[in-house]
Amino acid sequence: MHQHPTPRSLPSRRSAATALAAVGALLLSACSSTPAKDTPAASDSTPVDGGTLRYAVAGSPATASGDPHGGLGNESDVLRFALTYDVLTVPGADGRTRPRLATSWKPDADMDRWTLTLRDDARFTDGRPVRAADVLYSLRRIAGKAAENYGRLADFDLAKSTAPDAHTVVLATRAPMADAPRALESVTFVVPEGSEDFSRPVTGSGPYRVERTGAQTAVLTRNEKWWGERPHLDRIEIQAVADPQARASAVASGQADVAGSVSPAAVKSAGSSARTQVIRRDGVTEYPFVMRLDTAPFDDPRVREAFRLAADRKALVDTVFLGYGKVANDLPTPYDPSTPKDLPQRTRDVEKAKRLLAQAGHADGLTVTLHTTTSYPGMDTAATLYAQQLADIGVDAEVKVEPADTYWTAVYAKKAFYTGYYGGISFPDLTRVGLLSDSPTNETAWRSRSFDEGFAEAMATANEARRQDLLAGIQRDLWKDGGYVVWGTGDGLDLAAPGVRGLPDGPGFQRMFIDQVWMAK
Amino acid sequence: MTGRSAGRGGGVRRAGRALRPVGRAAALTAAATAVVFTATELLPGDAGELRTAGRASAADIAAERDRLGLDRPAAVRYADWLYGLVRGDLGRSLVSGRPVADLFTERLPATAVLVAVALAGTVLLTVTALAVTGLRGGRGGSAATGLAAVPQPVYAAVLGAVLAGLLGWLPAVSLLPPGGSPLADPRVLVLPALTLALPSAAFATALLRGALGDALRRPHVTDARLRGLPAPLVLHRHVLPFLYAPALQVTALLAGGLVAGTALAETLFGYPGTGQLLVSAVAVRDVPVIQAAALLPAAVLLLGMLLADLAARRTTAPDQARDAAPGLTGRPV
Numbered sequence: 001m002h003q004h005p006t007p008r009s010l011p012s013r014r015s016a017a018t019a020l021a022a023v024g025a026l027l028l029s030a031c032s033s034t035p036a037k038d039t040p041a042a043s044d045s046t047p048v049d050g051g052t053l054r055y056a057v058a059g060s061p062a063t064a065s066g067d068p069h070g071g072l073g074n075e076s077d078v079l080r081f082a083l084t085y086d087v088l089t090v091p092g093a094d095g096r097t098r099p100r101l102a103t104s105w106k107p108d109a110d111m112d113r114w115t116l117t118l119r120d121d122a123r124f125t126d127g128r129p130v131r132a133a134d135v136l137y138s139l140r141r142i143a144g145k146a147a148e149n150y151g152r153l154a155d156f157d158l159a160k161s162t163a164p165d166a167h168t169v170v171l172a173t174r175a176p177m178a179d180a181p182r183a184l185e186s187v188t189f190v191v192p193e194g195s196e197d198f199s200r201p202v203t204g205s206g207p208y209r210v211e212r213t214g215a216q217t218a219v220l221t222r223n224e225k226w227w228g229e230r231p232h233l234d235r236i237e238i239q240a241v242a243d244p245q246a247r248a249s250a251v252a253s254g255q256a257d258v259a260g261s262v263s264p265a266a267v268k269s270a271g272s273s274a275r276t277q278v279i280r281r282d283g284v285t286e287y288p289f290v291m292r293l294d295t296a297p298f299d300d301p302r303v304r305e306a307f308r309l310a311a312d313r314k315a316l317v318d319t320v321f322l323g324y325g326k327v328a329n330d331l332p333t334p335y336d337p338s339t340p341k342d343l344p345q346r347t348r349d350v351e352k353a354k355r356l357l358a359q360a361g362h363a364d365g366l367t368v369t370l371h372t373t374t375s376y377p378g379m380d381t382a383a384t385l386y387a388q389q390l391a392d393i394g395v396d397a398e399v400k401v402e403p404a405d406t407y408w409t410a411v412y413a414k415k416a417f418y419t420g421y422y423g424g425i426s427f428p429d430l431t432r433v434g435l436l437s438d439s440p441t442n443e444t445a446w447r448s449r450s451f452d453e454g455f456a457e458a459m460a461t462a463n464e465a466r467r468q469d470l471l472a473g474i475q476r477d478l479w480k481d482g483g484y485v486v487w488g489t490g491d492g493l494d495l496a497a498p499g500v501r502g503l504p505d506g507p508g509f510q511r512m513f514i515d516q517v518w519m520a521k
Numbered sequence: 522m523t524g525r526s527a528g529r530g531g532g533v534r535r536a537g538r539a540l541r542p543v544g545r546a547a548a549l550t551a552a553a554t555a556v557v558f559t560a561t562e563l564l565p566g567d568a569g570e571l572r573t574a575g576r577a578s579a580a581d582i583a584a585e586r587d588r589l590g591l592d593r594p595a596a597v598r599y600a601d602w603l604y605g606l607v608r609g610d611l612g613r614s615l616v617s618g619r620p621v622a623d624l625f626t627e628r629l630p631a632t633a634v635l636v637a638v639a640l641a642g643t644v645l646l647t648v649t650a651l652a653v654t655g656l657r658g659g660r661g662g663s664a665a666t667g668l669a670a671v672p673q674p675v676y677a678a679v680l681g682a683v684l685a686g687l688l689g690w691l692p693a694v695s696l697l698p699p700g701g702s703p704l705a706d707p708r709v710l711v712l713p714a715l716t717l718a719l720p721s722a723a724f725a726t727a728l729l730r731g732a733l734g735d736a737l738r739r740p741h742v743t744d745a746r747l748r749g750l751p752a753p754l755v756l757h758r759h760v761l762p763f764l765y766a767p768a769l770q771v772t773a774l775l776a777g778g779l780v781a782g783t784a785l786a787e788t789l790f791g792y793p794g795t796g797q798l799l800v801s802a803v804a805v806r807d808v809p810v811i812q813a814a815a816l817l818p819a820a821v822l823l824l825g826m827l828l829a830d831l832a833a834r835r836t837t838a839p840d841q842a843r844d845a846a847p848g849l850t851g852r853p854v
Contacts, residue, residue, distance in 0.1 A: 061793070063801065073805075214793075215628045219700070239791075241694070242797065242800075243788060246789070246791035247791075250791065255696050256696065405564065406565040409566065
């Protein structure tokens, strides 16, 4: 099962590390910066108030938790937290950071102190105002639970952070961090200062309040005193359902109004039904093939280029994601705002690939082992199909399907050639965790001084356009010389009953913030 | 009472005999949980590794394992768990930190209802199957053996496809309304209960078919028939008494099996019971939860056996009772 969803915008290096892998259905269905055009939920008719929404969301009983600051192992919990607690910032539909509890933020000249201004009209449901002290308490509590939440806030120095007045928080970062507001998106759930016992729901200041929680369900009702735009739904029932097929069936049979994170196959089979609509969240699920630069034969750039030219990207997208996705261009975060727009799309070129292999001394062919696993649906299919494509350039790739339970400890970042997983991590996060010379898990063994310096310079650059340019620049090196074959990205897919409107179709955890959803009568 | 139990020695013996099943139950429970514990240990990865999802550094994983107490030897951890159990403490989940007892209390009612319905279905189906094969002179029984061998997921898939997909009579998943009992909409029970009951009824039929045949072939039954006694009377007075004991034992066995079988049925149909909890606990190696989940069918089985024993002593055919009483099975001789 897929128990460890982690947000797209995980703030810290270790959290980013986890996000790389980790992790669950949430990510599978994460994030995009452009809403899918054919999403029926993006209706422009006038919202109506009232009704109960029944949401079947990925969740396993063994990982369920009531603590918003520990591991966010259960998507059903995250959905509940996102509706009952305020967070500092949220991702917008365009991928940019939007205000939530924090109305504005400003860095100092060195980009390592961020002053956040909090809204002054937020109240917990028990009537107490939300103060900077509550925010700082919550952030410190998250940092204190680093072992449980993979160091979600490890890039912040919370001991040095302060709350100079009731509505101002000054956050210190350990290094210049131009993307700090992004790192605070979605997962900075604020609870009242001093809250320790989370075995029963702790009061929040979000758009809904918990009425009841049980073995598998949570019932939320509208918080009439929420500061934000009044939610339309009276009630939201969250049903945790572990099996994706069972979630899809719940909508098809009328037992739920929304099923989060369903498989392309379930969408195909529901496609003919008038009883369901498909919410397509432009894809960021990807299974890149990773080549380690420090191991033969991949220490030769000609071999890496040949392997990239061998991929028939469209065939892979059609087979692995059943067409619910699009081809990618060997950059691992194509959805990131910093992605260079002017790079030519690599396409299949068998002759050139053979030539490159011959130049690299492999004219008589080459034998490699491609490791893969079944952690995420289609990972093994991707490897099998790619191995067939590699055969056309004279590479004999033996596919080895490893046990999912130990794949990320025994194979990932250790073998020379293997299948990776990304669920929507941002480029700066990915870089911190896997592309700097001193990154904890440098999965491609990519070590480049100019890349390291370019990244540090970008993170200390306040001007956003300039920063994105700098980040785009170092990605060009990666595209040309890196260890990735990124052949495509798969869409996140939800099913919904026909009347459901306004479901988020943007990046990552944004889809957990369903406070503006409504039901057509 | 006969003179056998008179005197002090007899009392001790009697008490010892009464306690014996309890001791046996305790020993079997310990054995069952030890097997499950060992099996969990043999699975690759532990809660510490799996929680850090593999992308953490070796030091991080070590810290997490240390925090969860996983750095201690397996034998020590098992002994610890057993000691807690004796004191009535099932421990805390490694993942959520919540008391295991709470996790089960939340989910037990749903599973209890499902198992009860499945058991009732099993009994009904078994009696029907035995009656049908009995009427046909014992023929057709081999079908039961075949059906018992079909894996549970096949039942789930076929039943779901036909009853929910094709005919649309039943919901394809068995979600419960918030705070609701499965009895509020009993339709959600049908598919998971049938998935459990069909193979177990087939199994019970295969087991009891022989006992029924034996009973029917007994001389006194033939004799009764020859004397012209009406068939219902023969069945009631001369055949059924020989079936009570094996039937009760089979029922006890099946009850344990049904509880264990909920793992699959609940997961496939999204039914919020303890079986689903077990499956997801195995995925994250949440040992205390797995152990408690293993305890449950073992306890049901042992309790069932105990009751079956007691009942067998009382219901064994009258002419056999005196000799048969002390035996574990109460099997008529």
